[in-house]
Amino acid sequence: GESVGLHLPTLSVQEGDNSIINCAYSNSASDYFIWYKQESGKGPQFIIDIRSNMDKRQGQRVTVLLNKTVKHLSLQIAATQPGDSAVYFCAETSGYSTLTFGKGTMLLVSP
Amino acid sequence: DVKVTQSSRYLVKRTGEKVFLECVQDMDHENMFWYRQDPGLGLRLIYFSYDVKMKEKGDIPEGYSVSREKKERFSLILESASTNQTSMYLCASRLSGQYNSPLHFGNGTRLTVT
Numbered sequence: 001g002e003s004v005g006l007h008l009p010t011l012s013v014q015e016g017d018n019s020i021i022n023c024a025y026s027n028s029a030s031d032y033f034i035w036y037k038q039e040s041g042k043g044p045q046f047i048i049d050i051r052s053n054m055d056k057r058q059g060q061r062v063t064v065l066l067n068k069t070v071k072h073l074s075l076q077i078a079a080t081q082p083g084d085s086a087v088y089f090c091a092e093t094s095g096y097s098t099l100t101f102g103k104g105t106m107l108l109v110s111p
Numbered sequence: 112d113v114k115v116t117q118s119s120r121y122l123v124k125r126t127g128e129k130v131f132l133e134c135v136q137d138m139d140h141e142n143m144f145w146y147r148q149d150p151g152l153g154l155r156l157i158y159f160s161y162d163v164k165m166k167e168k169g170d171i172p173e174g175y176s177v178s179r180e181k182k183e184r185f186s187l188i189l190e191s192a193s194t195n196q197t198s199m200y201l202c203a204s205r206l207s208g209q210y211n212s213p214l215h216f217g218n219g220t221r222l223t224v225t
Contacts, residue, residue, distance in 0.1 A: 031211075032211040034213050034214075036213075036216075041218070041219075042218050042219070043115075043201050043203075043216035043217050043218045043219050044154075044201070044214075044216045045216070046213040046214075046215065049211065049213055051211055089153070089154070093211075098144070098156055098159060098169065099156075099214060101153050101154040102153065103151065103152070103153035104153060
């Protein structure tokens with residue numbers, strides 16, 4: 001079956017840097033994408049989503065970019081803080097299907 | 112805010128035991144889901160339910176069953192626990208009828224089967 005994957009399993013940044021977490025998806029029919037953050041010992045927490053009729057969406061300190069041509073999704077975190085250290089997952093779906101999750105990228109933020 | 116509550120954070124059970132994992136959500140969501148999360152494998156869907164009394168198999172339903180007698184509660188049942196069912200189990204819910212809406216997760220139950 002088609003699945004969502006991540007390019008980098010671990011990303012280490014310094015506090016204050018901007019972070020970029022990438023995700024490739026293979027289902028060209030996917031039309032809804034979500035980023036989740038999972039801190040140690042907790043369940044995944046919704047960060048931001050984007051529909052396929054958009055190529056960019058911004059939240060508080062986060063931006064999601066969608067490139068449908070190359071089936072690529074990215075999460076940008078501005079001015080990364082130690083509290084941003086977590087595992088980040090992308091997920092995708094089409095229609096009313098269930099979500100397909102990537103395996104996650106660990107973001108490590110050093111003070 | 113949506114709250115999804117899983118009754119146990121940690122469970123230790125013996126091989127062959129019947130295990131119940133409970134999940135309750137407080138936002139009147141129709142859709143509920145059970146995932147397991149394992150290192151290197153990510154989140155895998157076990158079962159889901161579109162509404163009360165309804166259930167659908169996910170990607171890895173073998174060895175599991177579910178119960179959805181009330182809208183707010185979705186139970187995952189391991190009929191005879193085995194060591195390969197040691198995992199983190201995550202429950203999630205979503206409002207039905209919203210074509211594009213995120214899942215809301217609980218904090219997980221870490222199950223160890225010895």
